Amino acid sequence: MVSEPAVLLAEATPGPARVAASAATGTAAASGTVRELQERIKQMQSTRLSTRSLQTVPALAPLLPGGALQAGASYSVEGSHALLMALMAGPSAAGAWCAVVGIPDFGAEAAARAGVELDRLVLVPHPGDQWLAVASAVIDVVTVVVTATPPRLSGAVAARLAARIRQREATLIVLGSWAASEATLRITESTWGGIGQGHGHLASRQVLVSSAGKGFSGQKRQTRLWLPDAREQVRLVNPGFGAGAEGGWAQTDLADEWAAFAPEKLAG
Amino acid sequence: MVVWVPDWPVRAHALAAEISPDSPLAVVDRGLVFACSAAARAEGVRRGQRIREAQAKCPGLLALDYDDALDHRSFEPIVSALEALMPGVQVLRPGMCALRARGPSRYYGGERQAAQMVLNTLASLYALTAEGGSTPAARIAIADGRFAAEQATRMPGWPATPAQTHAPIIRIVPPGGSPAFLAPQPIEAIGDPALATLLRRLGLPTLGDFAALDFRDVRARFAEAGVHAHTLSSGSDVRRVVPRLPPQLRDVEMSFEPPLELVDQITFAFRTASERFVAELTHALLVCTSILVELHTENGAIHERSWGHPRWFSAADVVDRIRWQVQGRTGAGNGALGSAITKVRVVPQEFDSIGNYEAGLWGSTPDDRVHHGLSRVQSLLGHEGVMTASIGGGRGLAERQVLVAWGDPVEPAPKVPPPWPGAVPLPAPSTVFERPQAVTVRGAKGEPLEVSQRGVLSGIPSLFLPVADEPGAPVERLRPLQGWAGPWPVQERWWDAEKARAFHRFQVVDASGTAWLLALHDRRWWAEARYD
Numbered sequence: 001m002v003s004e005p006a007v008l009l010a011e012a013t014p015g016p017a018r019v020a021a022s023a024a025t026g027t028a029a030a031s032g033t034v035r036e037l038q039e040r041i042k043q044m045q046s047t048r049l050s051t052r053s054l055q056t057v058p059a060l061a062p063l064l065p066g067g068a069l070q071a072g073a074s075y076s077v078e079g080s081h082a083l084l085m086a087l088m089a090g091p092s093a094a095g096a097w098c099a100v101v102g103i104p105d106f107g108a109e110a111a112a113r114a115g116v117e118l119d120r121l122v123l124v125p126h127p128g129d130q131w132l133a134v135a136s137a138v139i140d141v142v143t144v145v146v147t148a149t150p151p152r153l154s155g156a157v158a159a160r161l162a163a164r165i166r167q168r169e170a171t172l173i174v175l176g177s178w179a180a181s182e183a184t185l186r187i188t189e190s191t192w193g194g195i196g197q198g199h200g201h202l203a204s205r206q207v208l209v210s211s212a213g214k215g216f217s218g219q220k221r222q223t224r225l226w227l228p229d230a231r232e233q234v235r236l237v238n239p240g241f242g243a244g245a246e247g248g249w250a251q252t253d254l255a256d257e258w259a260a261f262a263p264e265k266l267a268g
Numbered sequence: 269m270v271v272w273v274p275d276w277p278v279r280a281h282a283l284a285a286e287i288s289p290d291s292p293l294a295v296v297d298r299g300l301v302f303a304c305s306a307a308a309r310a311e312g313v314r315r316g317q318r319i320r321e322a323q324a325k326c327p328g329l330l331a332l333d334y335d336d337a338l339d340h341r342s343f344e345p346i347v348s349a350l351e352a353l354m355p356g357v358q359v360l361r362p363g364m365c366a367l368r369a370r371g372p373s374r375y376y377g378g379e380r381q382a383a384q385m386v387l388n389t390l391a392s393l394y395a396l397t398a399e400g401g402s403t404p405a406a407r408i409a410i411a412d413g414r415f416a417a418e419q420a421t422r423m424p425g426w427p428a429t430p431a432q433t434h435a436p437i438i439r440i441v442p443p444g445g446s447p448a449f450l451a452p453q454p455i456e457a458i459g460d461p462a463l464a465t466l467l468r469r470l471g472l473p474t475l476g477d478f479a480a481l482d483f484r485d486v487r488a489r490f491a492e493a494g495v496h497a498h499t500l501s502s503g504s505d506v507r508r509v510v511p512r513l514p515p516q517l518r519d520v521e522m523s524f525e526p527p528l529e530l531v532d533q534i535t536f537a538f539r540t541a542s543e544r545f546v547a548e549l550t551h552a553l554l555v556c557t558s559i560l561v562e563l564h565t566e567n568g569a570i571h572e573r574s575w576g577h578p579r580w581f582s583a584a585d586v587v588d589r590i591r592w593q594v595q596g597r598t599g600a601g602n603g604a605l606g607s608a609i610t611k612v613r614v615v616p617q618e619f620d621s622i623g624n625y626e627a628g629l630w631g632s633t634p635d636d637r638v639h640h641g642l643s644r645v646q647s648l649l650g651h652e653g654v655m656t657a658s659i660g661g662g663r664g665l666a667e668r669q670v671l672v673a674w675g676d677p678v679e680p681a682p683k684v685p686p687p688w689p690g691a692v693p694l695p696a697p698s699t700v701f702e703r704p705q706a707v708t709v710r711g712a713k714g715e716p717l718e719v720s721q722r723g724v725l726s727g728i729p730s731l732f733l734p735v736a737d738e739p740g741a742p743v744e745r746l747r748p749l750q751g752w753a754g755p756w757p758v759q760e761r762w763w764d765a766e767k768a769r770a771f772h773r774f775q776v777v778d779a780s781g782t783a784w785l786l787a788l789h790d791r792r793w794w795a796e797a798r799y800d
Binding site for chain 2: 084104108110113114121122125126128141195196198199201205
């Protein structure tokens with residue numbers, strides 16, 4: 001349904017798209033253009049009248065549809081608290097309240113160091129069988145709600161929750177899978193620096209984060225991030241490459257970056 | 269008129285701790301003896317001694333920690349009884365209060381009669397309460413000024429026990445006789461040790477000698493502090509008795525007959541009382557920000573706990589606090605209620621003007637909304653259900669993150685956090701397990717590893733499984749480690765047998781690139797935290 005107008009539009013567009021499509025070697029570029037246009041159409045055909053973006057850490061922008069967390073949307077993160085914290089850091093620094101429901105192992109110190117204001121962080125470690133009631137009550141008052149879903153959650157309940165999020169303009173970040181999420185972020189590769197065989201200590205980490213979901217119309221994006229770097233910051237590895245383009249990360253000067261940031265760690 | 273019950277703090281603390289006030293006791297404040305019982309004094313214990321010194325003098329000495337609130341609270345019934353008798357009571361400190369003598373002495377037909385009246389009241393008060401031990405030997409002195417009366421109560425020559433006649437317990441300095449009465453008193457009585465020492469060295473050993481000086485000379489030499497002392501010692505104490513305003517009691521209590529056992533019954537019964545409590549406060553333009561809830565049980569025990577509130581207590585909040593306190597107590601564990609509840613009492617502890625908490629014209633601030641929502645969650649899950657975190661001190665990870673229930677005061681973190689040598693190096697792990705998880709770490713050939721007494725690791729950690737070891741499981745299940753660091757010895761609180769911890773920390777990176785913080789204790793491996 002979406003693809004048809006996109007194709008029409010792509011054909012109707014004068015200039016670069018048609019030129020690229022006509023070029024014998026330009027199929028890849030054409031598909032990129034088509035995808036870009038599809039996204040524009042999707043934004044125009046959005047079910048909501050307007051979406052409000054929350055402030056987000058710049059390094060995560062390429063991984064999120066629209067370049068930022070949207071109020072009233074849900075996202076999911078698989079298997080990484082550090083990614084959760086990086087997602088929360090932006091809104092929290094901008095003055096939003098955050099709540100973590102049902103994650104008793106959440107590391108508060110790491111969250112504080114990642115940029116989450118502890119004064120505006122609320123923890124509900126053990127909601128028990130009251131999960132839905134707690135989550136709904138928290139969604140009413142808190143901007144960013146991070147939660148782990150109970151193992152069995154019916155589709156109706158999830159839909160009710162999603163409706164509530166849209167209505168309250170909260171942002172839901174689910175640890176685990178969540179059918180209605182705009183994007184699912186997961187770490188596919190992780191390399192630690194600073195630790196050797198029996199010496200050093202963990203200092204910095206490079207990760208390859210992949211993001212997929214309906215916000216990207218089923219496509220997958222990957223970005224290489226420092227999570228965290230040696231100065232405990234989350235940032236893109238070599239920002240010139242990762243930004244905007246899917247799979248556009250380059251492995252060329254990785255070693256240079258390692259050397260620049262943790263020269264003594266390379267020895268291991 | 270000054271009424272003094274000697275050794276009041278000792279008495280109050282002894283009764284609270286259910287010890288006889290006649291045994292050798294000392295109330296200790298910051299390592300120094302604050303007050304001691306007569307038995308201890310007979311052994312040579314004095315106020316202001318260090319606790320070691322006092323214990324050396326009197327080996328059987330029982331030391332109690334000084335609690336200011338307890339002291340004042342226990343004196344309160346006496347003050348109320350005196351207020352009922354004659355108006356204008358000023359509490360100088362727990363155990364001593366000043367009254368205006370002129371009015372009562374006219375009313376009761378003489379100063380001695382008025383004083384006798386006070387004594388009788390105190391005696392009957394103690395006969396009624398029957399708290400055991402001896403009746404407190406109250407002393408009453410009447411003089412022109414507060415200072416003279418106070419000195420008269422302190423002067424030696426009082427009977428040791430009240431068993432003797434009542435007459436000597438009252439000492440009256442005749443009108444205008446204060447200077448003559450004070451003159452032979454030692455100079456230390458002025459209550460300023462530095463000045464007293466100086467005056468004694470200047471050859472003025474008594475108050476009379478000091479009072480004989482011209483006050484202009486005193487002012488020139490000792491400035492205002494000296495003039496004040498000079499006025500006191502010359503018997504012209506101009507300080508008036510400043511009567512306290514009797515506090516309006518705003519506590520609510522409700523007795524249950526028959527005693528109730530179910531939480532819902534108690535909270536339902538208390539609902540109207542708590543509404544009345546809040547309505548009365550609102551009427552007085554006050555809000556309550558902290559309350560003390562007392563639960564009296566059938567077997568006579570009292571459980572009390574104070575509850576804070578980030579804003580102020582509404583009727584529903586008060587009922588919630590009672591519910592949580594009862595629920596917390598009825599569960600298993602220490603302090604569980606042994607029997608049904610006969611009485612619930614709510615005492616407001618802190619007030620504030622209602623004006624400081626008024627909602628804005630266009631609704632309340634976002635933080636108020638957050639608070640209301642979270643209070644709802646708290647009423648679902650209990651007080652400890654919603655937490656806020658702050659970063660505290662310590663070397664362990666779990667002890668660094670301090671979780672405080674929503675609404676309880678958070679201790680402010682120090683501006684410059686103190687260094688914790690031996691703490692886990694940054695970055696902090698993003699997952700800190702509530703309970704350490706058992707994991708498996710083996711050497712390259714699957715052999716178990718241990719750290720010797722000298723901190724040497726027996727092999728190289730090479731294989732890892734993030735679950736507990738099963739005996740007889742094949743080594744193939746274990747995955748190789750990418751990197752490791754350690755062992756970092758941790759020895760904490762070795763002086764405390766119960767809290768002592770000794771283990772070795774490791775950081776490892778597993779095959780998937782996830783890093784772990786592990787602890788090796790007694791050949792068993794635990795995961796404390798994960799960097800995921």
